[in-house]
Amino acid sequence: MSLMGGADNDTAIKVEGLGKRFGDVQAVADVEFEVLSGEVFGFLGPNGAGKTTTINILTGLALPDTGTIHIGEIDCTKKPRGAQHLIGVVPDENNLYPELSGFDNLCFCAALYGMSKTERQARARELLEAFDLTKAASRKFDSYSKGMKRKLTIAAGIIHKPKILFLDEPTTGIDVASARHLHKLIRELNRNGTTIFLTTHYIQEAEQLCDRIAFIVSGNIVRVDSVENLVQPIQGKHVIHISCSNYPDDLQIKLNKEFPCLKFMTIQKNLISVEADESIHVGSLVCFLDKQGVDVLEARKIKLSLEDVFVNVTGIGADTMHSEKEKKGGKQ
């Protein structure tokens, strides 16, 4: 499927020099990226990083101050709402009609894209079944659970079979089972050829679903790469976290001297991180610490993930992202 005019036939979205300011706040600054046709592209960053502003600009709900956008063959800089027929949008908050039933909501959304009555009813039934909502089809949207609301909002976003789907924080605030089901549905959509632009602050979700990821912090993209390339430097690395009850000042110097092949870092008070390219022998480390009079409370093997890459690249602690999950009623 070729979606894109301009530079490359395999490019679904191309953004260059995108900038947007709200008063004193530079929401997005000189953002550049390309989304390839048929891929799941992740936009990962903390709250306020500029993810939703970028989506709003790409979908025609906001106008950029600077930069150019191409969606499919359309120059959205000249026609900000010109690509509406190509895109589907699932916003970060459910925005369906509370007074309408699930079925009527889907039929109404389909009508907005000019689908005939027979077409939209058939499509609504098909999606209700795919999203496991057939039994709740005649219930009002207002009476749905959070997970059901999210599923129906996603169904509404794909009612017209868009070539590109924008998913803004699709699993925020829903339970683990519903989130897993949604992940499955997103993968299926992508397998069927839909290009997906996913914004999330769940690093694990991005790692599981995305082909490529852009890290965005304070309106700037700090890195864009495939998940494979991003995690490649940490693959094969062995890390152990050792927590102790006391921590002499010269301990790290002694450790470096005794174990020259290992890399030691004090990451928190009384918490040492040990890193190596080969397997770490914990016994000898604990014995050495014991001889130095250090009480070892715990030695834990750490499995490195994209989260560690994110922390390294952006300088934003994982705890910041975790606290945002809690604020938003996250599930992970």
Next chain:
Amino acid sequence: MRLLIAFWNIMLKDVRSYYLKPPNISWGLIFPLAWTTMFFIRSGSGMESVSTVLPGVVALSILFGTTSLLAVTVTFEKKNRSFERLLLAPIPLELLMLAKTSGAILFGMANAFVPVVIAAFLIDLSQVEWIVFVLAVFLISVVSTFLGFFVAIEVSEVFEAQTFSNFFRFPMIFLCGLFFPIAALPTFIQPLSYALPLTYGADMLHGAVHGGYIMPFFVDLIILIGLCVVLFVASLRSIKRKWIL
């Protein structure tokens, strides 16, 4: 065809979701009925005063019906972000606005005929110029709806929309010649009367019901159409400025 389907369904959804709800139907019936009774009793001059009062009641029924409901529906949909769904659809903004307001225009017109039906039982309406009357009802509905729409875009809460609407609705009752002739108003207020859209609609209605035009029919017509266009363009610009940031 694609756009027609979208237009029709947006209008139909609004009519079903908002305008055909029992509280709104009762509002549409009770409000004109209350106004008619109030002015009829106040006039104290028997059945012959009904034809004088009728144009004012019709105009007020439309004005309050359309502006009140749009203030609720548009502001509510904007607040719960379902209006975003409409903005994301491949529909030109102009058509979207027409679809969104057409339900209110129909509601306003339906409201207008409640006092007419009541009056039909009380007086002989055979002298009424019905083509002019229906045209006036239509234009007042359109101009009131666009006025309500403009207000609804400018505010963020339903109560703000209602309060803001009252700033122009209540003065219009007294300044537009609905129940008191403009000529009877203090001279310094009269220019304000001619700046209000309802003045021209009321004049058309008075003319249609009992032949008492103040201004030539075509002046009323052109000014009302002009005001509809101005309010439509202003609302469109306001949507682009406030909702497409």
